Amino acid sequence: MGNEEETAVYVYAVTREVPEAEAAVAALPGVLGTPVRTVSEGGLTALAGRVPAHLFGEEALKRQLEDLEQLESMARAHNAVVEAVTARTLALPLRLATVYLDEERVREMLRERAEEFRELLGRLEGHLELGVKVYADPQHRPAASEQSGAGERAPAARAAVSPGRAYLQQRRMQRRSREDAYRSAEQAAAAVAAEAELIAVDRVRHRLQQGELAAGPGQNIANDAYLVPVAQAEEFRRRVLAAGEAPGVRVEVTGPWAPYSFATPPPDAAPAPAGEGPAGGAVAGAPGSGER
Amino acid sequence: MSNGVDLAGFEEETAAPAGRQVALIDLLDRLLTGGAVLTGDLVLSVADVDLVRINLRAVIHSIGPDSPAPW
Numbered sequence: 001m002g003n004e005e006e007t008a009v010y011v012y013a014v015t016r017e018v019p020e021a022e023a024a025v026a027a028l029p030g031v032l033g034t035p036v037r038t039v040s041e042g043g044l045t046a047l048a049g050r051v052p053a054h055l056f057g058e059e060a061l062k063r064q065l066e067d068l069e070q071l072e073s074m075a076r077a078h079n080a081v082v083e084a085v086t087a088r089t090l091a092l093p094l095r096l097a098t099v100y101l102d103e104e105r106v107r108e109m110l111r112e113r114a115e116e117f118r119e120l121l122g123r124l125e126g127h128l129e130l131g132v133k134v135y136a137d138p139q140h141r142p143a144a145s146e147q148s149g150a151g152e153r154a155p156a157a158r159a160a161v162s163p164g165r166a167y168l169q170q171r172r173m174q175r176r177s178r179e180d181a182y183r184s185a186e187q188a189a190a191a192v193a194a195e196a197e198l199i200a201v202d203r204v205r206h207r208l209q210q211g212e213l214a215a216g217p218g219q220n221i222a223n224d225a226y227l228v229p230v231a232q233a234e235e236f237r238r239r240v241l242a243a244g245e246a247p248g249v250r251v252e253v254t255g256p257w258a259p260y261s262f263a264t265p266p267p268d269a270a271p272a273p274a275g276e277g278p279a280g281g282a283v284a285g286a287p288g289s290g291e292r
Numbered sequence: 293m294s295n296g297v298d299l300a301g302f303e304e305e306t307a308a309p310a311g312r313q314v315a316l317i318d319l320l321d322r323l324l325t326g327g328a329v330l331t332g333d334l335v336l337s338v339a340d341v342d343l344v345r346i347n348l349r350a351v352i353h354s355i356g357p358d359s360p361a362p363w
Contacts (some may be wrong), residue, residue, distance in 0.1 A: 014328070019298070056334055072316050075323050079314070088296045095327030109330060111315065120328070128297050206321045230297055253319050256299050260326035287359040 008053040009100045013079040013091040013258075014034065014110070014117050017045045020088035031077040032223055035204065039103050041110040044117055047085055048106055057098045065097070071090050079258075087256045092120050093258045095209035124259045127227050131254035132240055133209070135289045137218025138177045138186035140247050181248030182221070188249040189222040195243035205263040218250050219269035 008291045010031055015021045025036040025047055038050040054060060064070045078096055085091040130167045161169070182229070197203065209220040228236045244251030260291045 011330070011332075018362075048321075056344050071320075075316065075319050078323060079319055083299050086297055086299055093322075093327050096323040098330050098332045100332055113330070128299070129322075132319075170300065204326070208323065209317055209321075211317075213320075215315065215317075225326075227321070254314065257322060258299065261320035263326060263328040 005027065006053040007050040007102075008049050008056050009039070009103055009106055010056070011032070011094055011098045011100065011109075012047040012049075012078055013085050013093045014121075015045050015047070015091045016121060017043050017087060018089050020049065021045045021091075023086055024085045025081055028081060029077065030081050031074050033077075036081055039106045041107040044110045044112055044114060046106050046110055047081060047091070048100075048103070053097070055102075056097070061097055061099075074137045082258045082260075090121055090125055090274060091258060092117060092124065092263050093260050094263070098145050124262060125200070126230055126263075127259060128230055128233055129255055129257040129259045129261055130226050130228050130233065130236060131206075131252075131255065131257065132196060132201075132222070132224050132226060133220060133252045134185055134189040134190060134222040134244060135179045135216070135218030135250040135252070136221050136248060137250045138174070138179075138181040139217055155254040177248070182219075184246045185219075185221050185249045188244045188246045188251065190239050191243040192238070192251055193222070193224070195239050196224070196236065198224050198230050199239070200228050202227040202262055203211070216252075217252075225257070227259060227262045 012030065022038045022045075025038070028036055030036040030049040030051075032051060032055070034049045036047055039046045039048045055064065059202050064074065075096060082091060082093045086093075096218050100109065195204075206223040206225060214220060226236070233256055236287045240253055241251055
């Protein structure tokens, strides 16, 4: 690994062995601009490409991923490969930075996990993932008629009172509107989830988004992923957005995504990996559903 | 297009003209906590080694002691 010429094999996704998989990535750059190939074994294909080994050891990878720019570029390249494959055939996306020593090890992995892959692919067939995020956003007022009477009178009233009082009055109104926004966002989130579950076959809750990367107004109060039949994706989107319409609430539907959030088996359904040591516990440690 | 799902073709009228650029935070939600987890040779998995948990939180999340690390 110290040798800069040595390569390792980065794996993006697993599909059934079909000609479409190879065609999808023929001219597509993978992470760090490296080419993407296919590695097949026993009716399954891994979309995989050689990468410089010295950049994917534990320490080097850590440095790469801690640099936001490098992380973004790797994540986008990974996703571009997964999307290109998904456009042609059903694909099981892998987590970022799954790296093997060589192609033979990838084939070994395909052999060992064949049953699990087939089961997952079968479950995901004909479905896609949609993200649904609900925000409490006091500034967001979809309908002007929702303005309260007090809100309408406020500017005139403020002009008549002292600046200090006006300030307090304004603060009070802001607080009330924030509280209203939260309450109504909680209700909207429940309505959205109820509507979503009429169509979706599965749901995974992601952690709430906050901080620098969480762009956009409002406070995120729900960040869920749903597994939805392809044919009902538009209907899902329409109904979820309609269910979440309320003053002070913003609902965002993202995707469609390759089914990243549903690519791990639920913990109880995880087959005991035969012939694997304690390292096999990695699967059980990543539940396919529930809180993350 | 056998069994394929054209992810970019969804809701074309609102898609950015130059192609859809997904938000990084949504992508990271999926790529760092989703995706099939396999035991690779060089690194067990991003989740296993807590690679990103250590410092990314400083970059991505405004973290307080009561706010657990994102990944």
